[in-house]
Amino acid sequence: MAITIHFDGQSVAVESGSDRTVLDLAREAGWHIDAKCGGQGFCASCNVLLGEGRYRVFDEEIDVSPEQRREVLSCQAYVRGDDAEIFLPRASVISFDGARIADEMDIPEHTFNPRFTKGYGVAVDVGTTTVVAALIDLETGKVLSRESLYNQQILKADDVVSRISLCSEPGNLETLKELVVDHTLNPLIHKLCTGTGIDKKQIVHLAISGNTVMMHIFFGVSPASIGVIPFKPVSHTFSSTAAELGIDARSDALVETVPAIAGYIGGDITSDLYVSNLSGRLSVLIDIGTNGEMVACLDGQMTACATAAGPAFEGAGLLHGARAASRAIDSIAYNETLDFELTVIGEPSPVGLCGPAIIDFIAEGFRCGLINAMGRYDIEMLKREDRYESICGMHACMLVAPELSATGESITITEGDVAEILKAKAAIYAGLKTLLAELGKTVHDIDHLVLAGGFAKHINLENAICIGLLPDIEIEKYDVIGNGSLAGAALALLDKGTQQDYLDLIEKPEIVTLNQTEHFTNYFQEALAIPNLDESDFLTRGQN
Amino acid sequence: MAKNEALYEAVLKGRRKDVSTIVHESVDAEINVAEILMESMIPAMAEIGDRFSRNEAYVPEMLIAARAMQAGLDILDPLLAEAGHKPIGKVAIGTVKGDLHDIGKNLVAMMLKGAGFDVVDLGVDCDIEKYREAVENGVQVILLSALLTTTMPYMKEVVEALKNSGAKILVGGAPVTQAYADEIGADGYSDDANTAVKSAKDALGIAA
Ligand code: B12
Numbered sequence: 129m130a131i132t133i134h135f136d137g138q139s140v141a142v143e144s145g146s147d148r149t150v151l152d153l154a155r156e157a158g159w160h161i162d163a164k165c166g167g168q169g170f171c172a173s174c175n176v177l178l179g180e181g182r183y184r185v186f187d188e189e190i191d192v193s194p195e196q197r198r199e200v201l202s203c204q205a206y207v208r209g210d211d212a213e214i215f216l217p218r219a220s221v222i223s224f225d226g227a228r229i230a231d232e233m234d235i236p237e238h239t240f241n242p243r244f245t246k247g248y249g250v251a252v253d254v255g256t257t258t259v260v261a262a263l264i265d266l267e268t269g270k271v272l273s274r275e276s277l278y279n280q281q282i283l284k285a286d287d288v289v290s291r292i293s294l295c296s297e298p299g300n301l302e303t304l305k306e307l308v309v310d311h312t313l314n315p316l317i318h319k320l321c322t323g324t325g326i327d328k329k330q331i332v333h334l335a336i337s338g339n340t341v342m343m344h345i346f347f348g349v350s351p352a353s354i355g356v357i358p359f360k361p362v363s364h365t366f367s368s369t370a371a372e373l374g375i376d377a378r379s380d381a382l383v384e385t386v387p388a389i390a391g392y393i394g395g396d397i398t399s400d401l402y403v404s405n406l407s408g409r410l411s412v413l414i415d416i417g418t419n420g421e422m423v424a425c426l427d428g429q430m431t432a433c434a435t436a437a438g439p440a441f442e443g444a445g446l447l448h449g450a451r452a453a454s455r456a457i458d459s460i461a462y463n464e465t466l467d468f469e470l471t472v473i474g475e476p477s478p479v480g481l482c483g484p485a486i487i488d489f490i491a492e493g494f495r496c497g498l499i500n501a502m503g504r505y506d507i508e509m510l511k512r513e514d515r516y517e518s519i520c521g522m523h524a525c526m527l528v529a530p531e532l533s534a535t536g537e538s539i540t541i542t543e544g545d546v547a548e549i550l551k552a553k554a555a556i557y558a559g560l561k562t563l564l565a566e567l568g569k570t571v572h573d574i575d576h577l578v579l580a581g582g583f584a585k586h587i588n589l590e591n592a593i594c595i596g597l598l599p600d601i602e603i604e605k606y607d608v609i610g611n612g613s614l615a616g617a618a619l620a621l622l623d624k625g626t627q628q629d630y631l632d633l634i635e636k637p638e639i640v641t642l643n644q645t646e647h648f649t650n651y652f653q654e655a656l657a658i659p660n661l662d663e664s665d666f667l668t669r670g671q672n
Numbered sequence: 673m674a675k676n677e678a679l680y681e682a683v684l685k686g687r688r689k690d691v692s693t694i695v696h697e698s699v700d701a702e703i704n705v706a707e708i709l710m711e712s713m714i715p716a717m718a719e720i721g722d723r724f725s726r727n728e729a730y731v732p733e734m735l736i737a738a739r740a741m742q743a744g745l746d747i748l749d750p751l752l753a754e755a756g757h758k759p760i761g762k763v764a765i766g767t768v769k770g771d772l773h774d775i776g777k778n779l780v781a782m783m784l785k786g787a788g789f790d791v792v793d794l795g796v797d798c799d800i801e802k803y804r805e806a807v808e809n810g811v812q813v814i815l816l817s818a819l820l821t822t823t824m825p826y827m828k829e830v831v832e833a834l835k836n837s838g839a840k841i842l843v844g845g846a847p848v849t850q851a852y853a854d855e856i857g858a859d860g861y862s863d864d865a866n867t868a869v870k871s872a873k874d875a876l877g878i879a880a
């Protein structure tokens with residue numbers, strides 16, 4: 129025997145090495161285990177099944193017999209000895225197939241006056257999860273091609289704060305930088321260039337837009353100060369050359385960031401704000417994502433905050449949550465007969481469900497009485513329609529029967545999952561309400577609400593309003609923009625005046641520290657109910 | 673009066689306004705304040721806590737119930753102090769330096785109050801000195817809360833600084849685990865507000 133790793137019908141043997149975790153061994157075998165917390169042992173996204181062998185897990189030595197596999201956190205498990213059998217469950221392995229990445233962009237009208245008038249430019253949106261790049265001909269201003277990839281840093285940790293924590297250990301900052309530059313951006317540039325027949329050496333300008341932590345790491349600067357009060361970045365802007373950073377382009381190509389507003393309100397939001405063309409007296413921009421950044425603008429006066437919704441909308445922390453990629457359920461419709469009509473990305477049989485689908489699920493459930501205002505199921509209804517399951521002591525609704533799923537197990541939504549989503553949506557809605565309260569306004573005063581971020585394109589707005597994630601205002605007041613961060617980076621290449629506009633723009637918003645406001649906690653608690661305990665907020669859509 | 677069913681239900685369901693109204697009425701009717709608290713409100717919080725342990729209630733419901741409980745306590749607290757109500761122990765709770773999340777911490781504080789502890793709330797962004805001061809003021813258990821992976825390591829510093837102070841130290845918050853608590857040498861850990869009460873009682877050797 130040797131150390132053998134099994135996944136999806138395949139088996140790969142790897143060398144032992146008692147100093148390496150099972151998670152690392154699986155990577156060596158070619159499978160990327162999801163390590164949302166960066167291998168710190170508290171997210172349980174990295175679960176694997178240990179077969180016959182001797183192991184050390186946390187500080188305990190364990191023997192596993194062939195009949196009794198043990199489920200453990202792979203980031204905390206080591207193989208002792210030379211023989212082991214390790215089985216990877218599908219839910220723990222990141223698939224890079226068919227990821228749905230927001231790469232469409234609408235570049236608003238602008239003057240064409242690039243800083244470099246010859247050669248090519250690359251606009252890049254560096255997201256925590258995905259990176260999108262566009263190749264632009266600087267002579268004509270044309271966008272020639274767009275490509276996207278997962279930010280390879282997700283192999284190390286999922287959210288920005290976990291990446292900040294990683295950077296506190298020596299060597300990790302460099303590793304994370306390599307993952308985003310050498311293993312993400314360079315392959316993207318390669319694809320852009322081979323697809324268009326352009327020589328990399330003709331790339332003379334790169335504009336990078338992304339959250340503040342991503343920008344620090346990209347430029348090799350420690351983001352540690354953003355991790356603790358007062359969350360200050362080392363710098364709001366960075367610039368360097370391709371050669372310095374190891375980017376495949378002409379060695380002296382200029383690499384510049386879109387300036388950041390604050391530690392948790394980055395250049396991606398500056399870009400969104402610039403391209404979103406906020407109109408009306410009171411307008412708001414919201415990025416519905418892990419950080420939940422938002423900016424409100426009243427007659428030119430701006431306030432901004434980050435609401436820290438967490439990654440639940442990306443499927444993290446949910447029993448059968450999945451990223452918006454191949455085999456993820458992405459929409460759900462039903463009524464009290466609980467005959468679920470599902471759509472799945474790519475392949476027909478699903479592995480789990482992504483954010484937009486769980487919003488649909490809660491909204492439809494609330495409408496038909498399956499889910500009450502506290503996010504609890506009508507157990508009778510579940511049992512009557514043969515949808516009831518009990519998982520780890522939690523009531524759950526079976527969405528997909530075992531024989532119809534790709535995992536061979538049923539796909540379910542537990543009451544705990546619903547509670548996770550309620551926390552995330554409460555953070556966003558409470559952030560919005562607080563921001564407006566600081567301006568002396570309420571959600572009903574909003575004239576224009578722009579939604580940014582990859583997630584926004586795919587949610588059903590009526591459903592998002594129904595669960596109380598978004599305010600109950602006329603649908604015409606909503607606007608959903610494509611990848612504003614990418615468009616903002618492109619503008620920086622196309623018009624040299626933009627950079628100064630950005631520098632002026634980042635001075636405008638007054639940052640609201642939510643926990644120091646009088647109302648946030650109260651609004652958050654009210655928003656934990658569906659749609660909200662403050663019924664006056666949801667008069668048109670709040671009835672079930 | 674024994675248990676006031678309406679008040680019990682109002683706390684359980686998180687109906688804040690009803691709680692205020694009923695508590696006011698009861699006070700006006702000169703019902704013993706300790707009785708209002710002990711017979712109706714605390715059992716409601718205990719019930720919510722038990723349901724939480726049985727996975728029959730989740731954080732949103734607990735927070736909403738705690739908010740209603742607080743509305744009642746706001747009225748009762750000064751009256752209880754007057755009546756010389758005796759706590760079962762004195763504890764202090766605070767979110768560690770660098771961190772400002774306090775919703776979970778406040779919920780733990782509420783459950784501890786509900787269980788009869790005198791709870792000193794140290795607020796957020798607490799450095800070692802703040803905790804030390806609390807110990808000097810007679811606190812028997814210190815509870816540390818952290819919600820950020822970047823601030824969690826500070827718990828270790830606090831534990832080291834205060835390990836010979838005589839006070840027990842309990843840790844908690846979303847990223848904290850039992851394994852981490854053991855590693856830094858904390859006296860206890862729990863992953864929710866309900867079991868936090870049990871840990872605090874265990875630390876002081878009070879029967880559950
Ligand atoms: C509300 C919230 C906020 C509020 C906090 C308001 C307040 N007054 O506390 C605000 C918006 C201010 C905030 C800010 C930040 N937040 Co925040 N926040 C959250 C959120 C949405 C909920 C946390 C919460 O209150 N949960 C409910 C309570 C009841 O649960 P709990 O705290 O875990 O407590 C329970 C147990 O842990 C336990 N417990 C707690 N303490 C203790 C102590 C002891 C001794 C014991 C025994 C038990 C115990 O009992 C409690 C009850 O069961 C989470 C995401 C999520 N969906 O969970 C992010 C989250 C915690 N925040 C996060 C971050 C990063 C931040 C920011 C630093 C950055 C940002 N993205 O905005 C900022 C700071 C910026 C700034 N300048 O303000 C991250 C942390 C990630 C990480 N890896 O560490 C999270 C996970 C979201 C995310 N993934 O991005 N946040």
Ligand code: FES
Nearest residue numbers: 167169171172203
């Ligand atoms: S628990 Fe292993 S990566 Fe999070």
